[in-house]
Amino acid sequence: MQLYYHPYACSLAPAIVAAEAGIALDLVHVDILGAPHRLGDGTDYRDVNARNYVPLLVRDDGSEVSEAGIILKVLADLNPTSGLAPAVGSPERLLLEQWLTFLGTELHKSYSPWLFHPEVGATAQAYARDLVARRYAIVEAQLDGRTWLLGETFSVADAYLFVMVNWAAAAGTPLDAFPLIRAWFERMKARPKVREAIRNHSASPAAKAA
Incomplete structure (x- = not known):
């Protein structure tokens, strides 16, 4: 492939x-x-x-x-x-679907194109950064008591979230207020694969x- x-x-x-x-x-x-x-x-x-x-x-x-x-x-x-995705039709799969949609439409698209194209202007970028912070607050709450986004099992949702968290420093969306995301990010970076x-x-x- x-x-x-x-x-x-x-x-x-x-x-x-x-x-x-x-x-x-x-x-x-x-x-x-x-x-x-x-x-x-x-x-x-x-x-x-x-x-x-x-x-x-x-x-x-x-x-x-x-x-x-x-x-x-x-x-x-x-x-x-x-074990990267729950079985189709299971309640766990529905949860995965919800998080993938959230990550794609609410977090990913708050970064791109807004935070990678300065020509959109400072006002638009400030709004996007505020929106990203509010979305990260949702992720932070989800990680409370969990090793990975959906619980104790690493999933494709973690792989997707990693992309945006990996952009945070370059895009100017600090993670200082999100200790659980920072700890999760370190766990992600430690995975050999x-x-x-x-x-x-x-x-x-x-x-x-x-």
């Missing part, structure tokens, strides 16, 4: 889940900083993915899966024994070849 990615974009979450589940991915770098976005061979990324953003998962049968939250569940369900995914995902093709 192929995963179209860009270093430190939200494609890091599927890379983490694949590593945790023991699923091999062929990482295909997309330069999303240029216009148009291009692959390493110069191909316009819009010719591959009309939505023009990462991640995109291309399965072995050639079918494509877009949207980070959906890709995470697809990967987890390829290896149910990994998370470290492996970061190494593989954070390098451009040129860096990997060096």
Whole structure:
């Protein structure tokens, strides 16, 4: 399978889940900083993915899966024994669905594009930072008494949350008021498969070849 990615974009979450589940991915770098976005061979990324953003998962049968939250569940369900996602139809799966939607629509989209594009203006960025802080307060409350976001079992929701918390320093969304998130973040960074995914995902093709 192929995963179209860009270093430190939200494609890091599927890379983490694949590593945790023991699923091999062929990482295909997309330069999303240029216009148009291009692959390493110069191909316009819009010719591959009309939505023009990462991640995109291309399965072995050639079918494509877009949207980070959906890709995470697809990967987890390829290896149910990994425990990365509860069984479909279970109450626990419903809880996972709710958190993935929250992370995608309420937290992820409060960061991007607002906090990575200064041209939106200081007022918009200040509003986005305040919104992020209020969303982190919800996550902080959820982590009270829990090792991972859904309880004592690491899940794809943790992989997705890691992306945004990993952006916090660069985006100017401090975590000082959220000790449980900071402790959770340290646990995440200590996981061998998370470290492996970061190494593989954070390098451009040129860096990997060096």
